[in-house]
Structures are given as structure tokens and as C-alpha cells.
Amino acid sequence: MSNFHNESRKILVCCGTGCLANGSYQVYEKFKKILHNNPNITIEPSIKTTGCNGLCEKGPVVKILPDQISYFKVSVDDVDQIVDETIVQGKIIDRLLYFDTNSKKRIRDHNDASFYKHQHKIALRNTGEIDPLHIEDYLERDGYKALKKVLFEMTPKDVISEIEKSNLRGRGGAGFPTGIKWRTCSNFDDFPKYVVCNGDEGDPGAFMDRSILEGDPNTIIEGMIICGYAIKSNKGFLYIRDEYELARKNMQVAIDNARKFGFLGQNILGSSFDFDLEIIRGGGAFVCGESSALMASIEGHVGEPRAKYIRSVERGLWNKPTVLNNVETWANIPPIIINGSEWFKSIGSEGNSGTKVFSLVGKVKNTGLVEIPMGTKLNELIFQIGGGLIKDRPFKAVQTGGPSGGCIPKEHLDIALDFESLNSIGSMMGSGGVIVMDDTTCMVELARYYMEFLAGESCGKCTTCREGINTMLQILKNITAGKGQLDDIDLLLQLGETIKEGSLCALGKTAPNPVLTTIKYFKDEYIDHIVNKKCSAGVCKNLTTYYIESDLCIGCGICSKKCPVDAISGILKEPHLINQDICIKCGDCFIACPSGAIKIGGANYEY
Amino acid sequence: MAKNKDNDNSSTISIIKKYPMEQRYTLPILQDIQNEYGFIPRDAMVLISDYLLLPISNVYSMATFYKALSLKPKGKYTIKICDGTACHIRGSQSIKEEIEKMLNIQSGETTEDGLFSIETVNCLGACALAPVMMINGKYYGSLTKEKVKVIINKFKEGEIDE
Numbered sequence: 191m192s193n194f195h196n197e198s199r200k201i202l203v204c205c206g207t208g209c210l211a212n213g214s215y216q217v218y219e220k221f222k223k224i225l226h227n228n229p230n231i232t233i234e235p236s237i238k239t240t241g242c243n244g245l246c247e248k249g250p251v252v253k254i255l256p257d258q259i260s261y262f263k264v265s266v267d268d269v270d271q272i273v274d275e276t277i278v279q280g281k282i283i284d285r286l287l288y289f290d291t292n293s294k295k296r297i298r299d300h301n302d303a304s305f306y307k308h309q310h311k312i313a314l315r316n317t318g319e320i321d322p323l324h325i326e327d328y329l330e331r332d333g334y335k336a337l338k339k340v341l342f343e344m345t346p347k348d349v350i351s352e353i354e355k356s357n358l359r360g361r362g363g364a365g366f367p368t369g370i371k372w373r374t375c376s377n378f379d380d381f382p383k384y385v386v387c388n389g390d391e392g393d394p395g396a397f398m399d400r401s402i403l404e405g406d407p408n409t410i411i412e413g414m415i416i417c418g419y420a421i422k423s424n425k426g427f428l429y430i431r432d433e434y435e436l437a438r439k440n441m442q443v444a445i446d447n448a449r450k451f452g453f454l455g456q457n458i459l460g461s462s463f464d465f466d467l468e469i470i471r472g473g474g475a476f477v478c479g480e481s482s483a484l485m486a487s488i489e490g491h492v493g494e495p496r497a498k499y500i501r502s503v504e505r506g507l508w509n510k511p512t513v514l515n516n517v518e519t520w521a522n523i524p525p526i527i528i529n530g531s532e533w534f535k536s537i538g539s540e541g542n543s544g545t546k547v548f549s550l551v552g553k554v555k556n557t558g559l560v561e562i563p564m565g566t567k568l569n570e571l572i573f574q575i576g577g578g579l580i581k582d583r584p585f586k587a588v589q590t591g592g593p594s595g596g597c598i599p600k601e602h603l604d605i606a607l608d609f610e611s612l613n614s615i616g617s618m619m620g621s622g623g624v625i626v627m628d629d630t631t632c633m634v635e636l637a638r639y640y641m642e643f644l645a646g647e648s649c650g651k652c653t654t655c656r657e658g659i660n661t662m663l664q665i666l667k668n669i670t671a672g673k674g675q676l677d678d679i680d681l682l683l684q685l686g687e688t689i690k691e692g693s694l695c696a697l698g699k700t701a702p703n704p705v706l707t708t709i710k711y712f713k714d715e716y717i718d719h720i721v722n723k724k725c726s727a728g729v730c731k732n733l734t735t736y737y738i739e740s741d742l743c744i745g746c747g748i749c750s751k752k753c754p755v756d757a758i759s760g761i762l763k764e765p766h767l768i769n770q771d772i773c774i775k776c777g778d779c780f781i782a783c784p785s786g787a788i789k790i791g792g793a794n795y796e797y
Numbered sequence: 798m799a800k801n802k803d804n805d806n807s808s809t810i811s812i813i814k815k816y817p818m819e820q821r822y823t824l825p826i827l828q829d830i831q832n833e834y835g836f837i838p839r840d841a842m843v844l845i846s847d848y849l850l851l852p853i854s855n856v857y858s859m860a861t862f863y864k865a866l867s868l869k870p871k872g873k874y875t876i877k878i879c880d881g882t883a884c885h886i887r888g889s890q891s892i893k894e895e896i897e898k899m900l901n902i903q904s905g906e907t908t909e910d911g912l913f914s915i916e917t918v919n920c921l922g923a924c925a926l927a928p929v930m931m932i933n934g935k936y937y938g939s940l941t942k943e944k945v946k947v948i949i950n951k952f953k954e955g956e957i958d959e
Contacts, residue, residue: 207923208926211929211935211936211937212926245925246923246925392919392920394881394883394884394920394924395883395920395924396922397924431922432828433918433931434922470824471824471828473828473862473865488821489821490819490821490822490823490824490859491820492858492862493863549925551924551925551927552882552886552887552927553887558925589882623924625883625886640882646919647919649862776891
């Protein structure tokens with residue numbers, strides 16, 4: 191770094207939702223203020239806010255280019271030091287570098303960290319690298335190059351064949367081939383046609399769509415215009431979830447900018463093709479992530495799905511041919527057009543081209559967004575990229591596919607992450623939420639949780655879904671309260687099959703999955719709850735007691751200090767005791783105990 | 798969020814008139830009304846149905862179907878506690894119980910002084926920071942019972958006001 195002073199640098203401050211919650215905007219403002227007033231700086235660095243870097247837990251993230259220095263957990267108080275040492279003198283501040291949990295080393299360039307090293311970014315290629323509010327940043331990274339290629343070098347038929355050949359499959363969950371969808375829609379001569387972006391991301395545990403919407407809105411716009419050209423549509427809608435305020439704001443700015451630059455509106459770039467976009471703010475209903483419910487919502491109805499004897503590519507929005515794709519799918523379109531279908535097919539596995547973005551969350555060390563080639567093994571995702579489980583607790587299960595998906599046990603950790611493999615073990619890809627669970631998660635309670643979620647979100651149209659989910663929920667509530675009977679397990683299985691068969695849309699058809707997979711892989715836990723009245727995870731309070739194993743207790747007194755109701759007594763350096771009449775079973779002592787002396791017993795535990 | 802002091806419905810009418818007379822604007826109109834008053838007043842539903850030439854049952858079904866809309870007034874601060882899966886397995890239940898205890902209301906209710914409402918929501922999309930809550934649009938992440946106490950007390954004492 192000899193010529194350090196003579197280089198112009200960029201400081202990128204992540205302002206995705208995760209980093210904003212940790213105060214990244216204040217960090218950005220402080221940089222702006224002090225950089226401008228620092229007499230030691232000869233060439234003032236440009237400072238930019240960017241979208242999400244993926245590793246939200248370690249935010250706010252600050253990147254310095256071209257030196258490729260990434261600082262994590264930066265607070266307002268660190269800004270002075272970063273400017274004085276790194277910007278002025280070129281010195282690296284060790285304590286702010288990423289600590290790699292696998293190699294136990296601090297790493298200067300985040301791309302070398304195990305969390306990022308195995309990633310392959312296509313849909314997220316710009317997210318975290320550009321300022322989403324400046325279209326120029328997008329243009330610098332080949333933005334709207336695909337649109338120009340399409341408009342001036344390709345016919346609509348060429349575009350569709352290219353997408354078809356790429357084998358791109360919908361990233362919203364079902365994995366339907368995008369090219370076939372476009373081709374079918376293009377075959378209908380019924381105008382006007384519509385292009386829709388499904389940004390009603392509702393699966394708990396998934397937030398990749400929000401990150402792309404917030405961090406790289408232009409790629410979605412570009413993908414949608416290309417589709418409009420291919421199927422001869424002039425109007426598109428972006429249905430964005432009610433809770434995603436920043437995503438709607440950034441998208442609106444991007445649409446306005448795209449209009450200014452002539453990418454949207456009439457006679458795009460002089461090609462005589464017209465296309466425009468409109469944002470629809472979602473109403474906060476999970477079922478609206480289902481395509482026909484989403485379209486009903488845009489039309490101004492309640493979001494109830496319809497039977498799909500006729501698909502929406504023929505009669506969708508206002509009964510006109512409509513192509514609806516998920517946010518991540520749209521983000522893949524421009525790179526496929528620029529680099530070609532062969533390039534895309536070379537990534538991923540057979541029949542599952544390209545990459546998938548996963549949101550890796552739960553009891554895992556590195557939580558955040560991860561984009562990896564399709565077909566990557568699940569254990570690679572959790573242990574290499576995710577760094578393993580928090581506090582190295584035992585791995586119990588991983589849940590994929592949101593409320594429609596299933597729980598995958600330890601024996602299937604080597605499964606490949608692609609559409610077919612996940613389906614084959616009773617789970618599904620869904621939108622890409624991967625929720626890691628350790629021994630403190632109760633699988634029966636988790637099944638109850640999902641049923642409660644789905645009971646609240648069922649639109650109520652189909653009886654099997656409306657009544658069936660509620661009945662399953664009641665049974666699971668009984669089991670977790672200690673009132674379960676052995677017949678309940680069969681009853682749950684029967685109800686599950688009926689709901690799958692008798693419901694119209696994917697919400698109902700997949701609703702029993704969390705229960706069915708937990709019974710399939712964790713039946714012992716159900717039986718433990720029903721027969722032994724014991725919840726070994728310590729989650730179901732009626733079936734849990736905490737007790738201290740006196741041989742293991744070192745008498746440190748940490749547990750009694752943590753206890754919110756003073757239920758633990760004992761003399762220092764001697765075994766302590768929990769008073770069961772006072773204990774509220776919060777589990778704070780269990781987590782706090784340094785010697786593992788606090789154990790979980792069932793409801794009938796004898797002292 | 799203002800209370801409904803709109804006796805002559807003039808602000809409701811001016812919201813409605815911003816939109817063309819098409820059914821597809823029912824949801825955005827209702828969302829704007831919800832923003833203005835903190836709930837959907839009966840009068841507003843009548844006016845929307847007149848303007849868009851829709852049966853009032855239609856407007857009512859929209860107002861009760863979508864979670865972003867509410868027929869009951871919400872508090873000045875709406876606390877949305879995330880109970881998405883990632884938050885759930887990282888202890889959102891105990892966060893919820895702590896807030897309910899502090900404010901002496903259950904989720905879905907509003908305090909008597911009209912200051913706080915608690916809502917349990919399914920996923921706020923900030924799973925890496927679990928457990929998470931959102932108060933009037935601002936995120937608070939990596940919550941513990943202790944952290945929640947400090948945040949809620951700040952709102953109670955008027956130290957945070959947005």
C-alpha cells in the first residue's frame with residue numbers, strides 16, 4: 191500500500207434491513223461528516239450505502255475498496271479510528287475483521303471467509319456491492335446490457351428459447367421451468383398480457399427476496415422488461431409484502447430512475463417496445479404468496495386462491511395471459527441473457543441449473559443469506575458455510591421449505607439441495623429458508639407451531655384445510671400439554687392425508703408436511719410426550735422439570751443469580767437445589783450452568 | 798396516527814379521491830385510511846363502497862381479510878413481535894410474555910391509554926437477528942428479556958418518539 195494516499199477509494203456501508211437495525215445508517219452519516227472535514231485526506235473517498243451483504247448477524251458491515259478490507263460489527267465509535275488508521279495510513283484494524291469460526295483466524299477480505307468462499311453469486315451478484323438508489327452503479331456492472339441485447343439482437347422467440355435452454359426453474363418453491371411458462375403464455379393471442387413479480391415473501395425464515403428487492407431492484411426490473419418483450423406484454427406489477435417498506439421505497443426509486451434513462455415507458459431505447467411497471471403493496475396475508483390469490487389481491491378482491499383448471503399463463507390477471515415469477519427468478523434473467531444458457535447450465539447439477547439463495551438461520555453460528563450452486567450438500571451448507579451450531583450443541587434437525595416443507599433429521603444431512611432430492615425425503619425447496627435446530631428444539635412443539643401458523647393463514651375456502659388444520663392443531667396442543675393419547679399419532683396421519691387430498695391450493699396441500707415429517711423422523715419424541723410425559727428439549731412446560739445433578743454441581747451460584755423467581759437456593763461451592771413449587775420452567779438456569787449440572791426431567795420426575 | 802376526529806369525513810374523501818374509480822384500488826385506499834386513522838372506520842367503508850360502486854360487504858370482507866387492516870383502533874406504538882420459525886426457536890415466546898407482562902395486555906390488544914398495541918406476526922424477514930420485534934416500522938434485533946425492558950421503558954417514558 192505504498193501509494194495509499196493517491197488512490198481513490200470507495201467505502202461501502204451496508205444498509206440492508208439487518209444492518210440498519212444495528213445502526214448502520216448512523217455509521218454512514220458519521221463517515222460522511224468526518225471524511226469531509228479531515229485535512230489528512232487528499233483524495234476524498236466516495237461513500238455509499240449498499241444493500242444486504244448476507245451476513246446480517248455480524249452487521250453493520252463496512253467494505254473498503256479497492257483494498258478489499260471488510261469490517262464487521264462497526265459502531266459509530268469505530269468510525270474515527272477507521273478513518274485515521276485505515277483511510278489515512280492504510281493500517282488494518284484487526285479487531286474489526288471477520289473472525290472465521292472454522293479456521294479461528296481473522297480475515298481481511300471477507301471473500302476469503304468460509305461463509306463467503308463457497309458461495310457463487312448470480313442472483314445476489316450486485317446486492318451489497320452497489321448503491322441501489324443509483325442506477326449508474328447498476329449500469330457500471332453490466333446493468334441493462336441484457337435488455338439492449340434482447341431489444342436489438344434477439345427476437346421474442348430467441349429470448350424464450352434461451353431461457354428454456356438454460357433450464358432455469360422457478361425459485362419461488364415449486365420449481366416450474368421458467369422458459370416453458372413464458373412459451374405457453376406467448377402462444378396465446380389474447381391482449382393485454384401481464385408480467386407479475388411475486389415479492390410477497392411470507393415463509394418464516396426466508397428473506398432473500400427482500401434483500402434483492404432492497405439491494406438490487408434494477409435487476410428485477412430488467413428481468414421483467416425482457417419477459418414483457420418475449421411474451422408481448424406492456425405492463426407489469428410488482429406485488430411487494432406489506433412489511434417490506436424499504437424494499438418498496440428502493441424499488442420505486444429504481445422504477446423512476448429506469449423511466450428517466452429510457453428503460454421503462456414508451457419506445458424503450460428507441461426500439462418501439464413499450465413497457466411499464468407498477469408496485470402493489472401487499473395486504474399482509476400469507477396465502478397471497480400463492481399465484482392465483484396474489485392476482486385476486488391485485489384485482490381488488492380478498493386473496494383467495496382459485497382452482498387452476500386453466501392456468502394463469504392463459505387466464506391470469508383480469509383473465510388475461512400472465513407470467514408470474516418470483517423475485518429471485520427475475521434476478522437470474524439478465525445474467526442468463528448476457529452469458530448464455532450454456533454458461534448457466536454449467537453451474538449446479540443435472541436438471542437443476544444455476545444457484546439457489548438460502549437463508550441460513552436458527553441455531554447456526556453464521557446466519558444470513560447464502561447463494562450456492564444447486565445440488566450442494568446440506569451438511570456443507572450448515573457446517574462449512576454456517577460454521578456449525580451455536581455453542582457446538584448437538585444437531586437435531588433442519589427445516590426447509592417454510593410451513594409447507596418438512597424437517598430433515600441427521601441421517602439425511604448428506605442430501606443434495608435440489609428440487610427433487612428434497613421432495614424425495616418429504617421436505618421441499620420452498621423459497622429457500624433453512625432453519626437449523628439443536629437439542630433444545632422440541633419437534634412436537636415445532637409441528638404445533640406450524641399448524642398454528644397455517645390455521646391462522648388458511649383463507650377458509652376449503653373445508654379440509656380450514657377445519658382439518660385446526661383439528662390437527664388441537665391434537666398437537668393436547669400432546670404438548672401432556673394430554674395426548676397414542677391413537678393421536680394415527681389420527682394426525684389420517685387427517686394429514688385428507689387435507690392434502692381435499693385442498694385446492696399449495697397452502698392446504700402442503701400444510702400437513704411439518705407434522706408428517708416430524709412423525710416420520712421423530713416419532714420417539716411424540717411417544718416420549720404421550721407415554722412418558724416428557725419433553726426432552728425442555729420446551730413443553732407441562733412436561734418439563736429442571737433439576738440439579740448434585741455430583742456435577744460446582745456450587746458457583748450462577749443459576750441462582752439468573753433465576754427470575756428465586757427458586758434456586760444453596761451455599762457457595764456446595765450443590766444447589768431447585769424448589770419445584772416456585773420454578774416457572776423458563777430454562778434460564780439450564781442455559782447458564784457452566785458445568786452442565788442442570789438436567790431436564792419429565793413431568794413425573796422423582797427426586 | 799390521528800384519532801378519528803374527521804366528523805365531516807373530509808380527509809377520508811380526499812384519500813379516496815386520489816384514486817381512479819376502479820375496484821383494484823380498494824386495497825390501497827383501505828391501506829391509506831388505516832395509516833390515517835390507525836383503523837378502518839365504518840363511515841370510510843361506506844364511502845369507499847359508494848365511490849367504487851361495490852357492495853359494502855365486499856369492502857368489509859377486504860378490511861377483515863388482510864392483516865394490515867384493522868377494524869379496531871391501534872395504539873400510538875404498534876409492537877410487532879416476530880414469531881417466525883427462526884425467532885420461535887430462539888425464544889420469541891418468552892420475549893412476547895415479557896412484553897405482555899410489562900404492558901399488562903395480551904397480544905392483539907391495545908393498552909387503555911391507547912399508547913401500545915401488541916401484535917404477533919409471522920416473519921419480519923430479519924431472521925439473522927432473531928428474536929426480532931418492530932415498533933412503528935423500526936427493527937430491534939437480538940432481543941433478550943433485559944433488552945426488551947429497556948426499549949419498552951424508553952417508549953413509556955417518551956424518550957423515543959417517532
